Amino acid sequence: MCFANGQLLGDEKALKMWANEMWGYKDYRPLPLYKALAEDYYTKYMRNTKLFADVCPKTCKNFQFLCSGEVGDSQSGLKLHYKGSPFHRIVKNGWIQGGDIASGKGNGGESIFGDTFEDESYAVPHNKRGILGMANKGRHSNGSQFYITLQATPYLDTKHVAFGQLIEGSEVLQKMEDIPTYNERPKVECRIMDCGIFTP
Template sequence: MGVRAGGQPGRGTQDAELSVPLRGNSVPGHSLAPGSPATGAKFIKDPPVGPLPLASFLSAGDGGGATRLPWRRAVFVLGAIPSAAMASQQQCRPRPTPCGSKSPPEQPLQVKVVGLFKSSSFHIAKSAAESLKSNYPSKFEDPIIVPLQELAWDRYLQEKKQELKNEIWEYSSYVMCFVNNQFLGDAFDFQKWAQKMWDIVDFKTPELYEALTVDYSAKFLRDTKHDFVFLDISIDLHPIGRLIFELYCDACPKTCRNFQVLCTGKAGYSQRGIRLHYVGSIFHRIVQNGWIQGGDIVAGKGDDGESIYGPTFEDENFSIPHDKRGVLGMVNKGRHSNASQFYITLQPTPYLDRKYVAFGQLIEGTQVLKNLELVPTENERPKQQCMVIDSGDLYA
């Protein structure tokens, strides 16, 4: 259907027609706007769940007074795996094959740890998995360790809640541990299982894990070779938090450079006297189930903008798909008309592919984006002022 210049992530001072399949929505365009804030990378502690043992491998003497939470398994079949010493003491029992015949070789166990990369509990579980492999190399496969950034972890957890349903519906830890694809629990459950069944005891202190987490987090981000920037956001002058973006500077170096410099304000003023800085700009458009849009650093109306290269610059490429929530892209008013306006997707928006240049991904600020998404609107214009109150390089 026809859409005004603000119909898609685009910018324009006069009406224009854009035809895009929008599922009932328009598309990000100037006259439209997305944007958000950021915070520094710190390790995250899990909620005080505590080392609640699994019933499958606890004896009556393990302190059965602990309250079990809804996601705890009543039975964990791997808890019954005998140690090598126990197996050697077992007598032969009547079986279809003679007692003296060779049994099939025992298959090694596969441990998988998935969690928020800057959570100390993720590193506790990671350490336990590595210790099991180190101490029992023939009993365990190399552990599968999957560190996730905040937005990716939130998406993974929601998918697992749908898959496992009541078993983990109220699960709130920042790590999930699996053995042979069976859900075991959080880091404390995993530690308990490793100690009970395999005599693995962790002597590292919480302070040491905090230090390990900080070091790992910084290295994890820097190893990507990408740039990271932040936007701090307020709603009606009340700060609500920070949005952190990963910029794919290897795929779209010129576009990423424009956004990064506009975050830092290092370019000063343009030739027509526009301050080239996102601080003080607003999110002027919220499209439900579509995107939020901002970055009009001229007047905040959604019909203007300015790049660090001049009024506009060309579409660099369309290599980054709009395939998930949190994709960061440039608003335009037609081909090769990128300036300063940008958008952040609220869900997969494939109808924006090859029309708008995506160049980054929101990696932190899950709740901030949700808060912006919930701001009431009138004709897609927020009724509350959603402003960028600070911005810059994450590791300046």
């Protein structure tokens, strides 16, 4: 049985038809991977975050527009949208990382302001599970990659800009944390199936 948004779809065939109608999805992946995506789809979709725009307005704007995709393409032709991008790294007892909208391998990405932008503020501490922060390659190198902490990670303070907090979806975070890894790479593909701005 397959469910989406709390509604029973039916069997695997019904799920494929629904995915094709919603996103034009074609089942070209290996069956085990397809099943993992299908089983986890509903919970992965239901994730909400709170952004601290009063403290980090530029960083939050970057994340917001990458979620909505409304900026379109960058000057280099890269689609500035998280939709379809993978979570490529899981650091046990640390964080999960995604947002490489270029290659999906963790070595790329781009901000809505250009390749990178500066560190804005270190006011938000990494003091709990579910903190959102910008992954970087050193000071002032924020692009599109972000992480969500799995526990308090104070060693990231003053090195990475934290700008938000997960407020719904702790069960999803737990499922992702439990995924087996090899050299911090998840053995099961995890992708952002859809994303956007929540309007109450």
